[in-house]
Amino acid sequence: MKRVLVVEDEASIREMVALNLKMAGWEVLEAPSAERALELMHKSEPCDAALLDIMLPGMDGLSLCETIRRDDNDIGIIIVSAKGQESDKIRGLSIGADDYITKPFSVSELVARLEALTRRIKRGSSSPKAAEEPEQLVSGPFVLDEKSRVLYKAGKPIDLTQVEFQIMELFFRNPATALVREKILEGVWGENYFGDVKIVDVNIRRLRMKIEDEPSNPQHILTVWGYGYRWNA
Template sequence: MRRVLVVEDETSIRELIALNLQMAGYQVLEAGSAEQGLALLSQGQKCDAAVLDVMLPGMNGFSLCETIRRDDPNIGIIILSAKSMEQDKIRGLSIGADDYMTKPFSVSELLARIEALCRRVNRGAAEAPVPDETRMVSGQFILDQKSRVLYKAGKPIDLTQVEFQIMELFFQNPGTALVREKILEGVWGENYYGDVKIVDVNIRRLRMKVEDEPSSPKHILTVWGYGYRWNG
């Protein structure tokens, strides 16, 4: 059974999310603070996804997101907050969140996004046993579908599930300009409700990991007014 961590200090909202997740067949871990959430995870309660409120007592949701992401590159993370300013969304995505929703929110939309995240996490687990010969090579880069790790000149680069799937799209379409909407559909699913700007944030994060000079990229190239192109 898929497991979701819900960290929200407003009891009514937390219970609403938990109830709907349970009705949809998920196991739910509830926490009213970041510290409680981390304590649950430290007890070995591995989760497929996490829904994190930003405005929490003590450690805030952004710091919690960073902490969880350091320990688990595969977990799907949704930041949930009353803040709707663009810089808050960008900050959440830049520090490792996979998605961002603002309050008030649609429970059905939240469930759809959690479902999409869990499919990606489970997909990674299901693909782990594939043979080594399925490694994808592009120049000095190797994308290992068994370990879910990207290698650059033999050195491993840890990727989140979202980052890994973006790289899969690039490796499958070398030298091809991919429109942002195609990347969004290929990674987040065709029924995703979010903004295409989430692609830009993840590309920025990927460049920090794969480029020698992220400000002057040689591999993940911008196709102005369209999208991005991979150059191995």
């Protein structure tokens, strides 16, 4: 059974979300604060996903997201923001969240996003590969190991979230090809993704910080102005 951590200080919202997720087949851990969430995560089995409200007492949801991501690149993280908090959404994505949802939201949309997120995260490790398909993709000084889900640059490992890893897979399988943002969005987040294409740009910025020698002057993930991005080994 899939496990999700729901962090929300308003009890009525948290209980409603938890009840509906349980009805949809999820095991749910509930926390009214970031501090309690971290306690639960340390005491229990790993979660597949986390739903983090930004506005929390004490440590806020963005700081919690950053803390969780430092220890776990595999967990799927969705941040919950209020309308008009565009800067918070962007910051959340830049520090490790995989997706965001805006209040008020429907439970059916939330369940759909969680299901899509966990499918993406488990897709690479759970699906068997054809015998002739290589487990490592090589591009210039980079090696993408699809078995261990690790990217290497000149032999040195680079920590990536699962979403970042899937973007790199898309680039490696389409070398020197200009990919429109919508194709990246569909290839990584799925064709029925509800969110904004800006999520692609935020993840590209995050990837450049990790793989480029000079992120402000990228040599590998190139911008195709007015269109999207192109991988250059």
